[in-house]
Amino acid sequence: MLPLAVLYRLAWPVYIVVYRVLRVRRRVVESNLARAFPERSSADVQALGRRVYRNYADVLVEMLHSLRMEEAALRSRIEFVGDDLLETELKQGRPVLLTLAHQCNLEWMLLAACLRFEYPVEAVYRPLSDPGMEAATTRAYTRFGGSLIDDRSVIKSIMKRRKVPRIVTLVSDQAPNIKDEIYWTRFLNQETGFFLAPEIIARFTDYPVYFAGMRRRSRGYYTVEFKKIAEPPYKGRERSVINAYVQAVEQQILDTPEDWLWMHRRWKRQRSMYEKTET
Numbered sequence: 001m002l003p004l005a006v007l008y009r010l011a012w013p014v015y016i017v018v019y020r021v022l023r024v025r026r027r028v029v030e031s032n033l034a035r036a037f038p039e040r041s042s043a044d045v046q047a048l049g050r051r052v053y054r055n056y057a058d059v060l061v062e063m064l065h066s067l068r069m070e071e072a073a074l075r076s077r078i079e080f081v082g083d084d085l086l087e088t089e090l091k092q093g094r095p096v097l098l099t100l101a102h103q104c105n106l107e108w109m110l111l112a113a114c115l116r117f118e119y120p121v122e123a124v125y126r127p128l129s130d131p132g133m134e135a136a137t138t139r140a141y142t143r144f145g146g147s148l149i150d151d152r153s154v155i156k157s158i159m160k161r162r163k164v165p166r167i168v169t170l171v172s173d174q175a176p177n178i179k180d181e182i183y184w185t186r187f188l189n190q191e192t193g194f195f196l197a198p199e200i201i202a203r204f205t206d207y208p209v210y211f212a213g214m215r216r217r218s219r220g221y222y223t224v225e226f227k228k229i230a231e232p233p234y235k236g237r238e239r240s241v242i243n244a245y246v247q248a249v250e251q252q253i254l255d256t257p258e259d260w261l262w263m264h265r266r267w268k269r270q271r272s273m274y275e276k277t278e279t
Contacts, residue, residue, distance in 0.1 A: 001068065004220065007061035015057040019050065029053075029262045036188035037257070051258035058219060059105050066107055066140050071115055074144075078112035079217070082226035089208060090119045090165045097207040099198050099229070101173040101249045102261035104214040107140065109224050110169060114144040120166040124149045124197070154197070155204060162205055169212075172198055173249050175266050183242050184271055187250055191271060199242040206232040209241055211248040216259055 002010075018024045029052060033045045040048070066074075089096050100106060114121045123141060125148050128134040141148060149157050149168070158168060172195040176182050181196040202209050209230040215223050229244035253260045 004062070004065045004069075004073075007065055008058065008219065011054075011057040011061045014060060015054050018057065019053040025263045028265055032262045032266055033257070035190055035267060036253075038189060048258060049262075052260075052262050055104075055216070055258055056261075056263070062105050062220065063107050063140075066111060067136070067143075069111075071144070074108065074112050075115060077221050078108055079221075079223045080112070080116055080226070081223060083116060085228060086117070086167065086210060086226055090117065090167070093163075093165050095163070095165055095205070095207050096167050097198065097202055097205070097209045098167050098169045098226075099209060099211050099245050099248070100169055100171045100214075101252060102171065102264075103252055103256075104216055104222055104259045106171065106214070108222065109212065109214055110141060110146060111144050112224070113167065113169075114146045117167060120147065120164070121145070121169065122147045122149050122166060123169045124151050124154050124171075126151050151197075155201065158201060158205060168201070168207070170198055170201065172245065174261075174264050175268060178269070183239060185243070185246055187246055188253065190267060192267065193269070193271065194242060194246060196242060198245050199239060202230060202232075202241045203234050206234070208232065209244070211245065213248065213252050214259075215252075215256055 019026065026049065029049050030045055033048055033052075034040070034042075037045065037048075086096055086098070100109070110121065110123055123146060125137075127150060128137060138148060176193050176195045181200065182193040183196050183199070184191055184193050186192070187194070198209065201207070208228060210226050211229045213225045213227065215225075217223055227248070229248055230241045234240060
C-alpha cells in the first residue's frame with residue numbers, strides 16, 4: 001500500500017539482503033554472464049551482476065505496486081513506439097502474435113498494453129505451483145482487462161478464437177523443459193535450446209508476429225517498441241519465426257544486459273541430455 005517512491009527506498013535494502021547477505025543465485029547469475037560474455041573480465045562480470053540485482057530489486061517493488069497502481073500512473077510510465085502498427089493489423093481484422101522476453105518489467109508492459117489497445121490482450125503463461133502466487137499473478141494481470149491462456153492447452157485455446165482480432169503474447173526466452181519441442185541455435189555465444197511455440201503458433205494461425213522490445217529510460221519509466229519480425233505465408237520458410245525471435249532477443253540483451261532475467265539456469269541442460277531423453 002506504500003507509494004512507489006517509498007517502495008523504491010526499500011529496493012536498496014532488498015538488493016543488499018538478496019545480493020550480499022543471502023547471495024541468492026549469485027553463482028548462477030555470474031556463471032550465466034561469464035558464459036554469455038566470455039570477453040569480459042571477472043571484475044566486469046561481477047559489476048554487471050550487481051547492476052542486474054539492483055535493477056531486479058526495482059522490478060520487484062514495481063510488481064508489488066502494480067497490485068494497486070492507478071491507470072494514469074501506469075500510462076505515464078510506459079511509452080509505446082510502433083503501437084500504430086499493431087493497431088492497423090487489428091483494425092483490419094488480423095489477430096497478432098506478440099513475442100516478448102524477460103527484459104525489464106514485463107508485468108507493467110502487459111498491463112499498459114491492456115490500457116492502450118481496445119482489443120483483447122491475452123498472455124500465454126505457465127500456471128504457478130503455489131496457489132497464493134498464482135492467485136496474485138492472475139489478479140494483477142486481469143485488473144485492467146487482460147486474460148491468461150494456460151500453456152498446456154494453448155493451441156486448442158487459440159484455435160477456438162483464431163479469427164478474433166486480439167493480441168496473443170508469448171514469452172519464450174527461458175530454458176525449455178525436456179518434453180517441450182525444442183529448437184537449437186547459437187545464442188549469446190553458446191548452443192541454446194528454445195521453445196518452438198512461436199513458430200508452431202504462427203504456422204497454425206497464420207498470424208503476423210511482432211516483437212516487443214522493452215528498455216529502461218530511467219527509474220520506473222520504460223519504452224516499449226513494437227517491430228514486425230515475421231508475417232505469413234510461412235510455407236517454405238522453415239524456422240523463420242523462431243530465428244527472427246532469437247535474433248531480436250539477443251540484440252535486446254546485448255544492448256542492455258543488466259535488464260535481462262539472468263537468475264534462471266538458462267543453460268542447465270545441454271543438447272545431449274535432451275537427445276538421450278528422446279531416445
